[in-house]
Amino acid sequence: MGAQRLDEVRAAFLADIESAGGDAAAVENIRIRYAGRRSGLLLDLTAALRELPNEEKRDYGRALNELKKLVADRLEAAKSGAHTRQASGPGFDVTLPGLTLPKGAQHPVHLVRQRIEEIFLRMGYDVEDGPEIEDDRHNFEALNIPPDHPARDDQDTFYVSGGRLLRTHTSPVQARVMEQRKPPIRIIVPGKVYRRDSDLRHSPMFHQIEGLLVDEGVTFGNLKATLETFLHALFSEHGVDVRFRPSYFPFTEPSAEVDITCIFCGGSGCGVCSRSGWIEILGSGMVDPRVFEGVGVDADRYTGFAFGLGLDRVAMLLYGIPDLRQLFVGDQRLTRQFA
Amino acid sequence: MKFDLEWLRQHIDGDTDADTLSEALTHCGFLVETRDPSGQSEIWDVEATTNRPDVMCHRGLAREAALAVGARLKALDTTVEETGEQAENLASVEIQDEDLCSRYVGRVLRGIRLVESPVWLKERLERCGVRPINAVVDATNYVLLETGQPLHAFDLDRLEDRTIVVRRAHKGEVLATLDGEDRKLECDDLVIADRNRPVALAGVMGGADSEIGEETTDVLLESAHFEALSVRRTSRRFGMHTEASHRFERGADPLMAPVAADLAARLISQLTGATVSPGRIDVCPRPWQSKEMTFSVSGVSRFAGLEIAGDEIVRILEALEFRAGRDGDVITCVPPSFRGDIERVADLYEEIIRHIGYDAVPAVLPILRTPPGRRHPNWELVDRGRRAAVACGLTEAVTYAFIDPQVDQRLESWPLCPGPSIPLANPLAETQGTMRRSLIPGLLAAARENLNQGESDIALFEEGRVFSNPEGDCFEEPEYLSVVLAGGGLALPGRDAVDFLELKGVVEALLRDGAFPEVAWQRGGSPWLDEAEGAVLVDGDGGVVGVAGRLGDDEAGRWGFKQAVYVAELRLQAAAVEPPLPRFETLPRFPAVWVDITVEHGAALSYAGLEAAVRELSDQLVTSVSLVGRFTGKALGPDRVRTTLRLVYRHAERSMTQEEVNAAQDVLRAALVERLDVTI
CATH class of the missing domain: 3.30.930.10 (Bira Bifunctional Protein; Domain 2)
Known part of the structure; x- marks a missing residue:
């Protein structure tokens, strides 16, 4: 039961991070939802470890660590993207390069x-x-x-x-x-x-x-x-x-x-x-x-x-x-x- | 061809300046490509087209130049002083194969001394790119460059019986030519022989045995007319391209032989102190025959699109040494012997328009009598493919249509291989030995080249033909459209490396924009493609429309790729010739209701299979079925997959209630469980 829950969270996270694109605000919301220090889903999953029978704890723990690493990496990648959405306000820089869209060319x-x-x-x-x-x-x-x-x-x-x-x-x-x-x-x-x-x-x-x-x-x-x-x-x-x-x-x-x-x-x-x-x-x-x-x-x-x-x-x-x-x-x- | 400016001017009356001369020649068809100063003269490189052997000499080009600048061509002085015994008592000539030699003129010179040529002569030869050798050889080359008539000097004493026999070679005869090679002769080579053996390859090159040397006293000067085709075949077979063969191949002047013989005899006599024996030996089994041609002034005017005066036409023709006369609208003319290229009225039109000047003809657009232009359907097809590829963000490559036969061999297993391959009979290189049967090898080479250049995101396509020879005389060249993605591929925002689904997205776009039929993606394409990540695209009739997937590890290794490379190829002829006209569908007036369904099933059930079943079994108000997510993992057990699909319900006439949708979903769940081995 525990392992299945891990899979579901991973899939949901990946779908969310994909749909956020490079939107910095959306990425931040995803971070809070999954890796938030007070109520992040990863905390729940960690807490669930204690409830498991001993023979399942090792596999579950390893899978949980992989998931944590994945979440951290992908959040980092999403945040460091060049196309981070700027916060509107006086510091907004209109001279930053735009998104590079695929552009083909004929010979x-x-x-x-x-x-x-x-x-x-x-x-x-x-x-x-x-x-x-x-x-x-x-x-x-x-x-x-x-x-x-x-x-x-x-x-x-x-x-x-x-x-x-x-x-x-x-x-x-x-x-x-x-x-x-x-x-x-x-x-x-x-x-x-x-x-x-x-x-x-x-x-x-x-x-x-x-x-x-x-x-x-x-x-x-x-x-x-x-x-x-x-x-x-x-x-x-x-x-x-x-x-x-x-x-x-x-x-x-x-x-x-x-x-x-x-x-x-x-x-x-x-x-x-x-x-x-x-x-x-x-x-x-x-x-x-x-x-x-x-x-x-x-x-x-x-x-x-x-x-x-x-x-x-x-x-x-x-x-x-x-x-x-x-x-x-x-x-x-x-x-x-x-x- | 190289010309000496002063030598040219020597033939033209008056004192035309070099610039005027150069401009005039260019305008009448003899482009002066370069002009380089040389002493008191200039070296001109002039384009002499293959149909005009008559201008491949100074006199011939001077004739055109004189007319073009409105000057006269000077008469040629051909007088020669003769003393001693009659030439015909000193040597004899016999033509056995008259079909290949229409005329043979011989001149005998006695008391030759083999001296060096004077500076003026050597300079003229060198300006024309001919190396001076000795006075006798230089004189023959000089006359060749002046008149276009090739000549050859034999040591008369080294000709058995002092006799020349013009005949076809006997099989097995060998001739050591002047360049030091032994030439094994064939029966259709024309040779100059003495009583016993060949001494020269007619119209191509002399033999070493009869070459003049220090001990030579008497010379037989050959000035003959050989058949173009025979000289061409012989010179080609031996790979011998000489000043003589160059002119004979293109057609020498049949009346020039005696004139050139006299000019050369006089020059040799002047340079070496030799005496010229009286008379020419002149054997002429087939005298040149002139032919009369007629055309009308109005005809050539109509053709040109310009009124041309009859007298102007006669003036031009006469300056080019045609005999010409006019009777009202009708012009009658006889081309000179050196204009073998004039065969039809069209040739005469060219002479006239050329010397009237192309500039003089007014430009008038033709009247449009055809329907509006249209492009051949094949061009529409291939350019539609091109546009689709460019719209995906791909960059076009154009690579050679020939590939390495070793690579080609491996294409036998390529699902889109069009049939047996077509090797080239005479490739430039072994690695370009066969016509391509796939565009993939060319694109892989291009991808690798780009990576070597430091490019990290490779996204290339090529549109072009592949070739096969299914049987005998049947050759096929279908159009293919192919893609290679490597490294970052299309460099889509948020993605760092290309994967199968990026490739598939590209291919799906190409299929859609290219108006291809519906295809099913079936695993395949190995060993070119990876066993797991390869697909063959099959249409409703089971025909292969395309191939797409990750390049297999073995193949990637052969091409030296360290990163994953994705390729796809589509057979463009599988697409509709004309894409269907888009049709407007009424926009929905009522909102849709969507609902997700999660199905757990075995990995053997493909996504396409599941989606098809859901579409088939779902309520008719379902307007779309799409993938939300797919989970695998240990918790599910091995080879188990959980797939979440989103269904959109919409009624055309009213809003739907949640209850309706729930009821429909219940029916769908039950039907799915009954049809497939799934749990929901």
Whole structure:
């Protein structure tokens, strides 16, 4: 009977101390109720020891001591908590730190992805998705990169079994969407991509976002306006200028490399932009008619443009993160800066 | 690619300053990445894309630069003084495999002295990153850098029968190349041979046996055109990337061979005092064929979104050495031999827009002809999971999708293992050898890294795909959402260490916010999880939705954790694609009455079992059943538990009396005692 009473008191105490949270007044009331010097419950339990038959006294005494220690420890812990409730009055300090509530944070790469998705959703683009394990056709051939094409050297590929590979860019999703849907098509495709490359500036896994617009009468001027609008929105806090330079990609013709004024020096030239004042930000171009032919889109009727950029790189630029590889070790000190 | 500024300017008429030249090149597609002063000149690193082998030489880049700054490209002087016996009497060339070699031009030089090159030449080579060797080799490299045509000099006396045979290698033939390696040849390698044996790997590298040396007097200069694909395959198989293979692989100029041969012969003669034997040996089984292309001025204007003048188009094409003419709206043109990349009208559009200038095209937003954008359901699903995790206070990690095969093997016993694993054929490292089948290993590594960094409260999640290959061509990549809590976990006020119920609270929130189905928590997950503190989350059909619990001691030891670590993983595809729309329920108008009931029972009866029985057996006016407390102890006897539950009674239309509630409780007590082995 005595031991059972001990259990009940312990449970009640634990429930009370839990519900008191850090409230100093409530903790004090609990102290008086259980450990009060005149009428605390522990006194009653101690008194009960005398009433017990001798053979039960030893176990009961040990359990009682454990309970006393528990009560003392938990009361102490509750009182010393940083979030002790202050007594109201002239000494009340409003500058004490507030309670720290749990606060989560998304990874900067996903913040940037969502930021870009928002911009394009407003311009009427769908956000598409596709497999990370791809076949050669969608990753290369449908994009005008046949076997032995030198462009394959630039994209050193991870292979798995059955001739499958880890997609080296998000572009295969373009091909998949064009195979399934009739124009007009307006899509962006974010996602993980993989290249067999690892050094200070390369990670074997990284993130891209790809865009495609196909319709009748799409012009190179449309590409320029779309990407200018996008980059001005993406770097709205920096206010950048945009520059288009001819370049080469197997799946676009003509192709354009797009630069923004360096957000670190404002275009005057610094170490980040190799003194040029410009930072390469995305690749783009008018969809090569061969890509249209490969996926069954009428190249005489439709034109279109495509573009792609690295999400990790944008995150690094936008937030000033210096090291790409720092993004993929799960360092919560880094990510919590973006809470 | 590196260029010598003065060398470039030598090809351009007039005196354009370096800044203008650099800017103009960047704007027409050849980004000048760096400019470094070097003597009287500058070294320019210019981006030459793989489709433009014609600009991988000074003359080619100068052609683009000249047009871009509005200057003329200077004519090339190819005169060469010849004396002595006719070249064709001194050496002979035979092409056996015409499919891989469309043209082979030879020049013979006699009376070579192997001298050092003059300073100006050595400087130019060095600015372009080519090491000077001797005047003969330097001259061939010089002409390569100037015209893009790779050349090779053979010691004519070391060619059996003074004969060149261009053929595929015989299986088993071995060639010692200039870099000192013995190359075992395959039947599809194209070689330059003499009467008996291979003496060079065509378009890639010369052989050591026929290399020119101190004793060389007569030289056969090779200037040929080899098929791109064949050179590429051979150079790749041997891992030999040379200046020559770099250009042949991308497509050299089929008409440049004789020009380059003349230029090199003249230069070698000037540098070494050798005489050039009259005439070229020129074997050309497959002459280059030009092709005519037509397009319309209005077509390219429409495509660009800019009115372009027909005469402007002709001017651009002619400056790029196309033959071009206009008849009203129709432009007819023939691309030059060095522009193998021009195959279709789209390629011509690019040339024109590129030189009109991308800046000149007005930016006009496209007309919106699609419905408002929507996100793919999978993105909605994974981001809903992300938001739920962030709302719990978890921090997102992104870890590599490949893991250590040894860890992967242990995942066979993981209740959420998606199926057979997918090893990488060519991993970067052994420890990144296979595609992950769980996000837990990546998160454990991240947790450990954070602890090493001195973090004490670890609360991480990751959303990402896991991978499996159930059979043959079928590859699956389901989305998982996983959690790791260690040390102080979420650092909730008043708690010093994470425990099972903290993890369970997180998981329950994820299940609720993620629109997962109802799940039952069943003990499981060992050996990854602790025998006692591990649970498998099962839906109504018995499908595994998730796993959650304390990392087992063995596994914790393998990862080097000294503290308790809690993990959970959820299969996101188990959640509803679209969360159900919330529905308003009428707010109660009458007060509730609550009453506690204490039940003593065996430990074998789980809390979930007890609660379910109470819910089932209690009066229909009971609106909630919740846990107040749970006692165990010696006084109860071993394996006995006392549980106190709180029941809330509420009638929608009136207040309830204590008597009503007491009567209902009596019924419940009796029913519980009858159903379960309990005392009340």
